[in-house]
Amino acid sequence: MFEFLGFSKKNNKTKILIVDDEPNIVQTLQDRLEMNEYSVFTAANGKEGLEQAQKEMPDVILLDVIMPIMDGHEMLETLRKTPGCQDICVIMLTARSQTQDIARANACGIEDYIVKPFDLSELLEKIECIVEHRKALAR
Amino acid sequence: MRDKKEQKQIPLDRLHDEAAIPEQMTIANLIEQLDSAQEKIDSLEKQIEINSSKHFDLMHESVNTIVQNEQTKLNSAIEYLPEGLIIIDPFGNIEKANTSARTLLTGSDNAPIDLIAKALDALGIKNLIASNINSRKNDQGEFRFRSQNNNILQLLWHVIDDDNDKPIATVITLKDMTEEIENSKAKSDFIAAISHELRTPLTSIQNAVSNILAGVTGRINAKTRTYLNTVTADCRRYATLINDLLDTSKLETGAMPLNRCAIGIETIINKAIKAFTAIADEKSIEINAQLDRRVPPLLADPQRIEQVLANLLDNAIKYTPKDGRVTIADYETPESVIITVTDTGTGIPDNIQSRIFEKFYQHHRQAGAGYQGAGLGLAICSDIIKAHGGSLWVESLQGNGCKFSFSIPKVTPAIILNKHLTDLSDSINSPKENTSLIMLKFQCPDQNDSHLNEHAKNVINSLIEIYKLYPENNSDLVLQINDNEMALIILDDKNNNTDKITKKIIKNIRDIPNNSFGHQQLLPMIAIAKYPEETDDPADLIKIAREKYRNMT
Numbered sequence: 001m002f003e004f005l006g007f008s009k010k011n012n013k014t015k016i017l018i019v020d021d022e023p024n025i026v027q028t029l030q031d032r033l034e035m036n037e038y039s040v041f042t043a044a045n046g047k048e049g050l051e052q053a054q055k056e057m058p059d060v061i062l063l064d065v066i067m068p069i070m071d072g073h074e075m076l077e078t079l080r081k082t083p084g085c086q087d088i089c090v091i092m093l094t095a096r097s098q099t100q101d102i103a104r105a106n107a108c109g110i111e112d113y114i115v116k117p118f119d120l121s122e123l124l125e126k127i128e129c130i131v132e133h134r135k136a137l138a139r
Numbered sequence: 140m141r142d143k144k145e146q147k148q149i150p151l152d153r154l155h156d157e158a159a160i161p162e163q164m165t166i167a168n169l170i171e172q173l174d175s176a177q178e179k180i181d182s183l184e185k186q187i188e189i190n191s192s193k194h195f196d197l198m199h200e201s202v203n204t205i206v207q208n209e210q211t212k213l214n215s216a217i218e219y220l221p222e223g224l225i226i227i228d229p230f231g232n233i234e235k236a237n238t239s240a241r242t243l244l245t246g247s248d249n250a251p252i253d254l255i256a257k258a259l260d261a262l263g264i265k266n267l268i269a270s271n272i273n274s275r276k277n278d279q280g281e282f283r284f285r286s287q288n289n290n291i292l293q294l295l296w297h298v299i300d301d302d303n304d305k306p307i308a309t310v311i312t313l314k315d316m317t318e319e320i321e322n323s324k325a326k327s328d329f330i331a332a333i334s335h336e337l338r339t340p341l342t343s344i345q346n347a348v349s350n351i352l353a354g355v356t357g358r359i360n361a362k363t364r365t366y367l368n369t370v371t372a373d374c375r376r377y378a379t380l381i382n383d384l385l386d387t388s389k390l391e392t393g394a395m396p397l398n399r400c401a402i403g404i405e406t407i408i409n410k411a412i413k414a415f416t417a418i419a420d421e422k423s424i425e426i427n428a429q430l431d432r433r434v435p436p437l438l439a440d441p442q443r444i445e446q447v448l449a450n451l452l453d454n455a456i457k458y459t460p461k462d463g464r465v466t467i468a469d470y471e472t473p474e475s476v477i478i479t480v481t482d483t484g485t486g487i488p489d490n491i492q493s494r495i496f497e498k499f500y501q502h503h504r505q506a507g508a509g510y511q512g513a514g515l516g517l518a519i520c521s522d523i524i525k526a527h528g529g530s531l532w533v534e535s536l537q538g539n540g541c542k543f544s545f546s547i548p549k550v551t552p553a554i555i556l557n558k559h560l561t562d563l564s565d566s567i568n569s570p571k572e573n574t575s576l577i578m579l580k581f582q583c584p585d586q587n588d589s590h591l592n593e594h595a596k597n598v599i600n601s602l603i604e605i606y607k608l609y610p611e612n613n614s615d616l617v618l619q620i621n622d623n624e625m626a627l628i629i630l631d632d633k634n635n636n637t638d639k640i641t642k643k644i645i646k647n648i649r650d651i652p653n654n655s656f657g658h659q660q661l662l663p664m665i666a667i668a669k670y671p672e673e674t675d676d677p678a679d680l681i682k683i684a685r686e687k688y689r690n691m692t
Contacts, residue, residue: 022339028346031355066335095338097385098331117342117378120349 013039014131017058019049019075020093021067025116029062032120038127046070050078053085059134060111060127065094065101073101076108089130093118223313225255229306233259243313246288290317330388337381345374383515387522397440397526404437404444404476404547405430408467411448415456422461426452429468434476437547439527444547447520447531451480451543454516458484459540475529475546483540492533496521520545 016038020026023044030040041056043049047070053061061079065072072094079085092105095116102113111130114123217224223240227233233252241250244258286292293314301307348370351359359367412426419426437444448467455465463483470477487495496517517531524531529546536542 022343024343025339025346028343028350032346032350032353035350035353035355095335095342096331097334116338117345117374120346121353 013037014060014127015039015041015056015058016127017041017043017049017052017056017061019043019046019052019061019067019072020064021045022064025064028120032124033127036124046072046075046078049075050082053079053088054082057084058088059131061088061090062093063090065092065096065105073104076105076110080108089134091123091126091130093123223311225259225311225313227309227311229308232256234308240311240313243286243290243292243315290315291320292316326388330385334381334385338378341374341378341381345371345378348374380515383519386519387515397443402437402439402441402444404434404469404478405432407441407445407448408469408478411445411452412467414449415452418453419456419465422456422459422463424456424459424462425464427464427466429466431468431470434469434471435549437476437549439547440523443523443527447523447545448478448480450516450520455480455482455484455543458482460484463540472546475548477544477546479542479544481536481540481542486535486539486541487533489535492535495533496531 014037016033018026018029018033018040019042020029021044026042026044030042033040041052041058043052045067049061049063050070052058063072063076072092076090076092079088079090090108090110092110092113093116094101094113097115105113112126217235217237220237220239223243224235224237225233225240226235233256236244236252236255238248241255242248244250245254247254250258284292284294293316295312295314297310298306299308299310348367350356352364352367352371408428408430412428415426452465452467459465459482465483466479466481468479468481521531524545524547528548531543531545534542534544
């Protein structure tokens, strides 16, 4: 029984989608998350992010705001109207700390709004907490 | 004997005239003398009268000249004021309108008075003021609107009362705010761009270092770890500096709106103390809190107040030698709540006390080794407190440390609500951006706070007046007021682009909760939706509007 649970967990890795146009940030985030046993997908703009989100149905999306083609706000607003994507947990990871930006993201229902630069260890703790909480709710 | 007699009978006016004293006095004599005296007095009086009337005329003339001169000066001063000025008599007639007012309202600097009156009527300004005037003495108010040539104008009105509190005139001043608003927007855009450029590279540096320390790249030796820890610490310092610089420019340009909500200062103080306990313990500094439980909740931005407290605590701990003490206390005055942070450090000399709040000023008190900063902390604190309407000051305790105090004025929710409803009206009073349907619902946290509703009602009345300015869209208007709930519905225009407009308004209003109204408990619920065609019943309208609003968001 115990072994089975362990087995099941391995096959159900928590999926995280990183949407950011800065390759350095994506890379460092991805490396760290993968080391912590998360399954990571990436997208370089909001449009790609939407496609990935619908395809992979991630548990958590780490979303930047300023991106080419489609920015984070627009992606988030579209995501919330996409069937099946309304409840995906979104954490904003952005260099924009303007009140209007925070308000706009908040209005779409986000888990957190984190201003760059941030402490990676704290972000990991936060993600872990959210995932645990959501699992508990699902049970 | 004779002396006595004489004394008794000498007429008063001839007392010193020895020759005039008669040997024998009769009643007839006396009367004669009295008559002649009276005549003299009369003639003197007449003379005086003539003289004084001449003087009076002269005086009157010169006073008139002075008044006329002053009037001319005043008139030309008014005429050339950069602000528009209009004086309205108690019957609503325009007594005076200067060049700026003519230009701002009509676009022409020599527009006749009746054209100005028409412009004012078209804007509904007279009604607007009338609906805003309370019975208060010297009533005044302000609102903004968009002029015919699409400029944003700020209008201030002030009722002038005579000694019996009867209004004698209403003075209106107009100011073109377009440029100011555009400038502040440009500045805040610039800040946003710069902050992005500064923070992004720092993020990847910090992430990379964090990954190496966490072992993503494999095992690292102790020396590398030490180096990387230094990099991390310096990255943090750099991040703080960026934040401080951004805060400074945000505060300067007014791009940092306060997120006011009702806060218990005790909670914030305790939170700040908790955050600094570890650092204080290292220097075995004791942090005390002397909190007065009677201090009322404040309407302030909790994050910003926390920032101020953290800054003051950080300084206090830095400048207090080992085994010292830092005390936070609060108390209440009739107008404000005061919070003090007292340390047992070296104190600050009187001559530089005013300078420590200047930007980039650094006073090298005996700070702990390795203390570095840009000298922005106290300047930011001071600006944040000023933005709340309070002040921040310092007192030296004669070699026994110093005491920083800041005050936050007590503000009623009504005042804040009123301010932000006025802001809200800005977003819907543009002729080009007619609203589809706006529903405002106010839920008072305290049902007895009828004052709040009173304010809301006043502003709603003004919103209605603004809405009336565009009668072609005035297909319907419903206003519902209950005891503790209020809803305003402004109904849609006949254009087909209502969806787009509605979206825009939702966006505008969505911005409000976070940057102006503040906390949800104090927040009037605002909903917007398209005009529900299904019903005309106000109760149903609200229900349907609510539903539609939900679907739209």
